[in-house]
Amino acid sequence: MPRVTFDAAGSLLxxxxxxxxxxxxxxxxLPAMVTRLSGEDGVVNDAIVDRYVRYATGEPGxxxxxxxxxxxxxxxxLLRASSSEFVPGLRRLTDAxxxxxxxxxxxxxxxxxxxxxxxxxxxxxxLTAEDLDRIVDDYGDTAARIREAGFDxxxxxxxxxxxxxxxxxxxxxRRDGYGGRSIENRLRLPSxxxxxxxxxxxxxxxxxxxxxxxxxxxxxxxxxxxxxIAQRFxxxxxxxxxxxxxxxxxxxxxxxxxxxxxxxxxxxxxxxxNVHYPDGLNVYLADGIRSGxxxxxxxxxxxxxxxxxxxxxxxxxxxDERADLIGMARQLLADPDWPRKVREGRSDAVVPCVxxxxxxxxxxxxxxxxCTLWRKGDLHAPPLPDDNSAPTWxxxxxxxxxxxxxxxxxxxxxxxxxxxxYGYMVERGEGERxxxxxxxxxxxxxxxxxxxxxxxxxxxxxxxxDLAGNRSEPLGPESIRIGDEHA
Amino acid sequence: MPRVTFDAAGSLLxxxxxxxxxxxxxxxxLPAMVTRLSGEDGVVNDAIVDRYVRYATGEPGxxxxxxxxxxxxxxxxLLRASSSEFVPGLRRLTDAxxxxxxxxxxxxxxxxxxxxxxxxxxxxxxLTAEDLDRIVDDYGDTAARIREAGFDxxxxxxxxxxxxxxxxxxxxxRRDGYGGRSIENRLRLPSxxxxxxxxxxxxxxxxxxxxxxxxxxxxxxxxxxxxxIAQRFxxxxxxxxxxxxxxxxxxxxxxxxxxxxxxxxxxxxxxxxNVHYPDGLNVYLADGIRSGxxxxxxxxxxxxxxxxxxxxxxxxxxxDERADLIGMARQLLADPDWPRKVREGRSDAVVPCVxxxxxxxxxxxxxxxxCTLWRKGDLHAPPLPDDNSAPTWxxxxxxxxxxxxxxxxxxxxxxxxxxxxYGYMVERGEGERxxxxxxxxxxxxxxxxxxxxxxxxxxxxxxxxDLAGNRSEPLGPESIRIGDEHA
Numbered sequence: 016m017p018r019v020t021f022d023a024a025g026s027l028l029x030x031x032x033x034x035x036x037x038x039x040x041x042x043x044x045l046p047a048m049v050t051r052l053s054g055e056d057g058v059v060n061d062a063i064v065d066r067y068v069r070y071a072t073g074e075p076g077x078x079x080x081x082x083x084x085x086x087x088x089x090x091x092x093l094l095r096a097s098s099s100e101f102v103p104g105l106r107r108l109t110d111a112x113x114x115x116x117x118x119x120x121x122x123x124x125x126x127x128x129x130x131x132x133x134x135x136x137x138x139x140x141x142l143t144a145e146d147l148d149r150i151v152d153d154y155g156d157t158a159a160r161i162r163e164a165g166f167d168x169x170x171x172x173x174x175x176x177x178x179x180x181x182x183x184x185x186x187x188x189r190r191d192g193y194g195g196r197s198i199e200n201r202l203r204l205p206s207x208x209x210x211x212x213x214x215x216x217x218x219x220x221x222x223x224x225x226x227x228x229x230x231x232x233x234x235x236x237x238x239x240x241x242x243x244i245a246q247r248f249x250x251x252x253x254x255x256x257x258x259x260x261x262x263x264x265x266x267x268x269x270x271x272x273x274x275x276x277x278x279x280x281x282x283x284x285x286x287x288x289n290v291h292y293p294d295g296l297n298v299y300l301a302d303g304i305r306s307g308x309x310x311x312x313x314x315x316x317x318x319x320x321x322x323x324x325x326x327x328x329x330x331x332x333x334x335d336e337r338a339d340l341i342g343m344a345r346q347l348l349a350d351p352d353w354p355r356k357v358r359e360g361r362s363d364a365v366v367p368c369v370x371x372x373x374x375x376x377x378x379x380x381x382x383x384x385x386c387t388l389w390r391k392g393d394l395h396a397p398p399l400p401d402d403n404s405a406p407t408w409x410x411x412x413x414x415x416x417x418x419x420x421x422x423x424x425x426x427x428x429x430x431x432x433x434x435x436x437y438g439y440m441v442e443r444g445e446g447e448r449x450x451x452x453x454x455x456x457x458x459x460x461x462x463x464x465x466x467x468x469x470x471x472x473x474x475x476x477x478x479x480x481d482l483a484g485n486r487s488e489p490l491g492p493e494s495i496r497i498g499d500e501h502a
Numbered sequence: 503m504p505r506v507t508f509d510a511a512g513s514l515l516x517x518x519x520x521x522x523x524x525x526x527x528x529x530x531x532l533p534a535m536v537t538r539l540s541g542e543d544g545v546v547n548d549a550i551v552d553r554y555v556r557y558a559t560g561e562p563g564x565x566x567x568x569x570x571x572x573x574x575x576x577x578x579x580l581l582r583a584s585s586s587e588f589v590p591g592l593r594r595l596t597d598a599x600x601x602x603x604x605x606x607x608x609x610x611x612x613x614x615x616x617x618x619x620x621x622x623x624x625x626x627x628x629l630t631a632e633d634l635d636r637i638v639d640d641y642g643d644t645a646a647r648i649r650e651a652g653f654d655x656x657x658x659x660x661x662x663x664x665x666x667x668x669x670x671x672x673x674x675x676r677r678d679g680y681g682g683r684s685i686e687n688r689l690r691l692p693s694x695x696x697x698x699x700x701x702x703x704x705x706x707x708x709x710x711x712x713x714x715x716x717x718x719x720x721x722x723x724x725x726x727x728x729x730x731i732a733q734r735f736x737x738x739x740x741x742x743x744x745x746x747x748x749x750x751x752x753x754x755x756x757x758x759x760x761x762x763x764x765x766x767x768x769x770x771x772x773x774x775x776n777v778h779y780p781d782g783l784n785v786y787l788a789d790g791i792r793s794g795x796x797x798x799x800x801x802x803x804x805x806x807x808x809x810x811x812x813x814x815x816x817x818x819x820x821x822d823e824r825a826d827l828i829g830m831a832r833q834l835l836a837d838p839d840w841p842r843k844v845r846e847g848r849s850d851a852v853v854p855c856v857x858x859x860x861x862x863x864x865x866x867x868x869x870x871x872x873c874t875l876w877r878k879g880d881l882h883a884p885p886l887p888d889d890n891s892a893p894t895w896x897x898x899x900x901x902x903x904x905x906x907x908x909x910x911x912x913x914x915x916x917x918x919x920x921x922x923x924y925g926y927m928v929e930r931g932e933g934e935r936x937x938x939x940x941x942x943x944x945x946x947x948x949x950x951x952x953x954x955x956x957x958x959x960x961x962x963x964x965x966x967x968d969l970a971g972n973r974s975e976p977l978g979p980e981s982i983r984i985g986d987e988h989a
Contacts, residue, residue, distance in 0.1 A: 185778075196952040197908030199984060206986065229779075233755070233768045238780040240953055247955050247986075266753065266768065268720070281720045281753065281768055291672075292716075293725040293790050303780050310933040421684030446797040465683040466727055468734045497686060499693065499734075 021326040021362040027333040028326060029358050032076065032340065034316065035221040035254045037167050039076030039340075040117050042333065043354045044318050046225070046257060046342045047079040047123040047170065049093070050384050051377065052394075057084065057095030059104030062383075062394060064111050069395045071116035073351035074358070076340070078118050079170050079223075079257075080108065082125040085150075085157040091381045096124060096157050096164070105164035113165070121168035121223055122161045126150050126178040130274045136264060139181045140189055147193065147204055150178065155211035158222075168221035168254070171208065175262030175286065176277030179205045180227060183244060185236050186265060198236075198243050205244075209251045221254040223318075228300025231261035231282040238300060242307035249308055249315040257318035257342060258301040262286035276379045283375075287345070288322045290370040290453075295328060297321035302337035318342045324368055326357045348374055349386045351396050356484060364484025366438065369454050388438055388454055397437075397482055405485035406432040414477055416495040423464040423473060423495055430479035430487055437482045444474035444492060469499025508813040508849040514820040515813060516845050519563065519827065521803065522708040522741045524654050526563030526827075527604050529820065530841045531805050533712070533744060533829045534566040534610040534657065536580070537871050538864065539881075544571065544582030546591030549870075549881060551598050556882045558603035560838035561845070563827070565605050566657050566710075566744075567595065569612040572637075572644040578868045583611060583644050583651070592651035600652070608655035608710055609648045613637050613665040617761045623751060626668045627676055634680065634691055637665065642698035645709075655708035655741070658695065662749030662773065663764030666692045667714060670731060672723050673752060685723075685730050692731075696738045708741040710805075715787025718748035718769040725787060729794035736795055736802040744805035744829060745788040749773035763866045770862075774832070775809045777857040777940075782815060784808035789824035805829045811855055813844045835861055836873045838883050843971060851971025853925065856941050875925055875941055884924075884969055892972035893919040901964055903982040910951040910960060910982055917966035917974055924969045931961035931979060956986025 023029040032039045052062040070078050083094035083101075095101050105122070112120055128137040142150075154171065161169045173179040181187060182204045187194035193203045212222055226244065229237040245256055266280030278286055288296055301319035308315055320342030323329055329341040347353055350366040357365065366388055373387040389396055412428035430436045436457040442449040443464070453462055457479075467473050476491035510516040519526045539549040557565050570581035570588075582588055592609070599607055615624040629637075641658065648656045660666040668674060669691045674681035680690050699709055713731065716724040732743055753767030765773055775783055788806035795802055807829030810816055816828040834840055837853040844852065853875055860874040876883055899915035917923045923944040929936040930951070940949055944966075954960050963978035 192908065195908070198953050199956045199986065200908035202955060202986075231768060233753075233766070233771055234776075235768075235771075235778070237778045237783075239778055243953055243955050246958065250957065266720075279720070281718060281722075284720055284722075289721075291722075291724045291726055293786065296724075296786070299780065299783070299786070310935070312933070421679065421682070421687035445794075446799070448797070466685050466730055468689060468730050469686045470737065471733065499686065499689075 020360045021330070021357055023358045023360065026326070026330050028330050028341065032316070034168070036219060037119050037221045039119055040074065041076040041354060041358065042340045043075040044257070044340050044342045045070055045075045045078040045347050046320055046344045047081050047172070048344050048348065048384070049081050049378050051092045051381055052383055053092045053094050055089060055092060057093060058101065059094065059108050063094070064108050066395055067108060068111050068115055070347060070351045071112040071118045073347065073354050074116050074118055075347065075354045076119065077121060078112070079121045079123050080166070082123045082172050085124050085126050085153040088127065088129065090127060096122065096160050097153070099160060102160055102164045105161070105166070109165035119167040121170045122164070122166045123170040123172050123225065124154065124157045124161060125172040126153060128178055128181070132272055132274055134269050134275065136275060139178065139187050139194065144191070150204065151207050151211050154208045155215040158212040159215040162216050162220055168223055169212065169216060170223040170225055170257070171212065173205055173224055173226040174259040175227065176264045179208060183226060183236070184230060185234060198240050202244060202247050206247060206251060209248060209253060213252055222252070223255040223257055224248050224253045225257040225259055227260055227262070228258040228297065228304055229260050229285070230263055231285040232263050232265045235263070238303035241300065242304050245304045245308055245315070246311055246313065249313040253315060255316045255318060255340065256304065257320065258297070258304060259320060260285045260297045260300060278375060278379065287372060287375050288370070289372050292322060294322045294324065295332070298323070298332060298337055305336070305338060316340055320344065322370065326362050345370065345374060349388050352399055361484060363486065366480065366484070367440065367451050367454060388456055390437070391456070391458065400434060400483050402434055402481060402483040402485065404433045406430040406436050406479035406481050406487040408479070408487060408490050412490055414475065414491040414493045416475060416493050418495065418497040419463070421497070423467045423497060425462045425464065425475055425477070427460050427477045427490055429460055432479070432481045434481055436479050438480055440478045440480065442476050442478065442489070449476065467497060469497045472496050507847045508817070508844055510845045510847065513813070513817050515817050515828065519803070521655070523706060524606050524708045526606055527561065528563040528841060528845065529827045530562040531744070531827050531829045532557055532562045532565040532834050533807055533831045534568045534659070535831050535835065535871070536568050536865050538579045538868055539870055540579045540581050542576060542579060544580060545588060546581065546595050550581070551595050553882055554595060555598050555602055557834060557838045558599040558605045560834065560841050561603050561605055562834065562841045563606065564608060565599070566608045566610050567653070569610045569659050572611050572613050572640040575614065575616065577614060583609065583647050584640070586647060589647055589651045592648070592653070596652035606654040608657045609651070609653045610657040610659050610712065611641065611644050611648065612659040613640060615665055615668070619759055619761055621756050621762065623762060626665065626674050626681065631678070637691065638694050638698045641695045642702040645699040646702040649703050649707055655710055656699065656703060657710040657712055657744070658699065660692055660711055660713040661746040662714065663751045666695060670713060670723070671717060672721060685727050689731060689734050693734060693738060696735060696740060700739055709739070710742040710744055711735050711740045712744040712746055714747055714749070715745040715784065715791055716747050717750055718772040719750050719752045722750070725790035728787065729791050732791045732795055732802070733798055733800065736800040740802060742803045742805060742827065743791065744807065745784070745791060746807060747772045747784045747787060765862060765866065774859060774862050775857070776859050779809060781809045781811065782819070785810070785819060785824055792823070792825060803827055807831065809857065813849050832857065832861060836875050839886055848971060850973065853967065853971070854927065854938050854941060875943055877924070878943070878945065886971070887921060887969050889921055889968060889970035889972065891920045893917040893923050893966035893968050893974040895966070895974060895977050899977055901962065901978040901980045903962060903980050905982065905984040906950070908984070910954045910984060912949045912951070912962055912964070914947050914964045914977055916947055919966070919968045921968055923966050925967055927965045927967065929963050929965065929976070936963065954984060956984045959983050
């Protein structure tokens, strides 16, 4: 069957991009994602190195290594860069990544406030003037260590539920010139941090900032104030602005006896949108902020993120000048080889993310973050084997469709492969197109579609794929129509 | 000064549109907005008639009269159509509107569940099979009364926190085939209602449906399921789908001793986005749903709504085929003459909504809903007088700018007018453009801009306008730069 693949050579997505002298080979950015692979000591270990080497092998333009603390506060398994003792480990990480890939590496650095299992949490209003000075010092010192450790850039975490984001927030009610309704006041500490970091890393070192384009909580800020924030950061010489959304404590759901997890409310949905949300639902934030900057003559690049998974959509965002760089987190967790595969004209070999947020649930419980599509027990995405033979279906293979309690249940025969069947993609016919609705790991053979309505013919097919990304012929299509009347 | 106005003659916005034989003279739709002008008896009174006659005078294509209950449950000041005794009042309303305007009228009909001041609320899971039959009967009977009362169409309220929306919701956990994960099951009652209404009103009568394109609550549905819902409604012969968002009980904030108001959480922000949110933030919902329908060969018109205020933006949405009709609620409350003014090439005479949601706060407290820009004490937008003379500034008029606690404070001399100065528009220079940032009633002369950052030159000007929409020359521009360092 003919396969249409993305034309990387003619794309913007695979054009190099310069960020203050840091040359990105393409415009794919891996945003910071906590792995929970580090110990409580916050030191780089083998698992951490392996994870980022695996990402680097896929060759995104920029890879942002997960948040590391600028201070010595503990927070479960989280990297730290709060003193010089952490530098050798971080150096090992950057060396290992550079050895395998042209991918540039940034380190995200974070300050967070205290939370307790009782539900109590420290707020920005609780900080003294000395605390603020200390935060500025810690960011500056840590940024210098990041440069020393060999990272190509440093990224300041000002998003979600963390300290600097909470200063930017409309929930910051400090009355000392560092909070309140005025955006200038809420910008005061983040501005001091950015200035200090610039002093410490020098004029030739890229500084990125990740922050929320919208708080996605009642009475929170959105594009209007986010654009004023961007203007300040751009004026102070930030080198890219990576736009996230939500992830706030204010609407988080407390689980008794557990520390509050800031991705459990709707703002958490908006930060890591699940299967129910449309692709690119946060792109309007990057778009609005970017056009606000350009109107003011500021050229700082803007990174869009949030359920961007196909090269065609990523390219359209760039062509329409809605963003300059494309962030892709969970899709690169599912398949770190996305950039290489797409660049090499094999975008049909990508393992698509299913956005069921098992990775998020693992993070919440401090478990090591994995993808539900990886082989059971694997700690990282398996390497790409050299294999050109696609999975095949046994001659008596069947795709069976049944109605069950208002839903459609698919059951299929397992496929065969010279190596190993890595997974199955379930596709549903929508008019002329086949839409990917879910995937299952190679050991599975069932799917329940709860999004079908009665009285309409639905067509399904299942495609098996192996570790190298080879795909079987589709099994099916088979059709079914469920009833639309009950009792 | 030269004024660029919208070219209505060449626009899609002012092309007529046919909805099952109901000819709309233009594509502006007034969505249903509760007025709190009725008594607890739910009977149409003079204030209600005056309010809708005032809207009709502005000549939107379609005007949806506020929700009226299909059942006899009381809910403060809310219209009712739950028995034949309400028909004469409703007939008086439709007659009065038809006498002054070609605007078509629809009546929105609603079923809601019980809520108590204690915080308790009835849920869809509490309803018996007989209750469901009764809801179907009530909708059918009421729709027939709506037709009898002279409305041109009936609109079924399936949005926000009300009964049918709660059936569509992913929070509907009924296990009897009317709820649960399957969208077909959650559609079962709304589908029965739509079929019954069609039986009762006949094949030549338009039926609209208003529902949420996204619940905007944690784990709620979004465009994916909203498209399946649209497909069902379209297949069953709904004549337009009016897309709202949020407005749910699940994230509402309880005020002790008050009934829960479903617009107090983030989902309430998304339903009635305030000044902080960008224009048209919910258009992607209408867009996604519409394109899903068109892919399936269904031509049902889709209404977009949510902070659409300028004719240029409305026209762009239509041209880009993101929606077929434009909903505009708070902007038409602020200035019911928007459609006429724009059609007559006087779009610069529109009184722009400031989206400060004073109207929403009045609704929440069961107070009569007014606009903050109307003259103090007026119960409706004042009529347009015949007046061609614009307000003028006294020769010593001044616009003064000061810095105060990180914000910029504007203070201006009051303008003069042969009749009356109705209000002032505050505009801020952004590059080449002047952006409307707020307005003040004619009696005011101050504005505080908290969205400015330090170290940047800001320009402001103030324009006075009278009741006829005549505008003064701008006072200013004046410039200011506030500091970006503190202490």
